[in-house]
Amino acid sequence: MRGSIIWYTQRYSALLLLCYVIYISNFIFFKDNITYFTWSNFFLSFQARLFTSLIFLTLVLHAFIGLWTVGTDYLIDRTLGFLSFALSRHANLIRNIYFFIFTLFGIVYLTFILYIIWT
């Protein structure tokens, strides 16, 4: 994986997330009377569903890069060694468990979101 791909993914995903915030804010602040029906109608449109699905995929991707960076900075033998020598010896295992947990969480989160949006 090239560093520039990760760099661009993180920045463009942040821009997309900003667009979504503007999109939702526009609905919230410029719609006169927001009720359950206007809100659900808004999310029934294909456009809103597609955009929301894309955004949550982007959000998971953005979070993945951030958490991967944190893991490769702070869950390594050098940094865990500050806490305990025993922990530093198992740094790779600890980091892989951490990666597994947040990857699994991201997949489950995205599956639930897509299920809620499209059913």
Next chain:
Amino acid sequence: MFENKLEVSLYRYNPEEDKFPYMKKYSIDKPSKDIMVLDLLNLLKEDDQSISYRRSCREGVCGSDGMNINGKNGLACITPLSSVLKKNKIELRPLPGLPVIRDLVVDMSEFYAQYEKIKPFLQNETTAPEQERLQSPEDRDKLDGLYECILCACCSTSCPSFWWNPDKFVGPAALLQAYRFLADSRDLKTSQRLEDLSDPFSVYRCHGIMNCVNVCPKGLNPNKAIGEIKSMLHKNKKDIIASDIN
């Protein structure tokens, strides 16, 4: 009563005698004139010969006496005592992030390994001219602010990304030198140099917190050089290869 005394807190560690490092306090008479931190260390060493630190040129050229002075990295030989004293107290520690050999002396192998990785020499396989490879004054100007680095490691050891990944992240000092050769019109290995830096760690672990700029005793700007390298990496690869050929 204490105004004429200086309290020096010094990091001490001798692996042959000490199980753990510790801070030792020294109290000495305040010098009548402003001296450099290195002079202060020399005064301390007169009383305690066991204190270890590196120094050579004592004028900010060799980069040997980089250390952490009251929480900020700097060269002891060009740091006036008056500029760092806080309530007549000063704390001296080794450069952070590198293994300590003894007292203020650190093992700089990881730092030099990164410097070696960027191939800090001109690469040009064309036939050398009779006298020298010429540069236009404009091309020469591009090297200003880059070639002056003395490799004191103050910048790299103030960078958290270098603390955590000194084996993968090249670090500000070596990246400044990497850009020094990328910017050199006489070097023809631009695309190869960029390829070597294109992984997620070598350059991209720099998050631009600018600690390196804050501490550089020569007033250089590694962060700007890193930004330039990133711009080059984002450029169309074909453009870079074309510039190599030209």
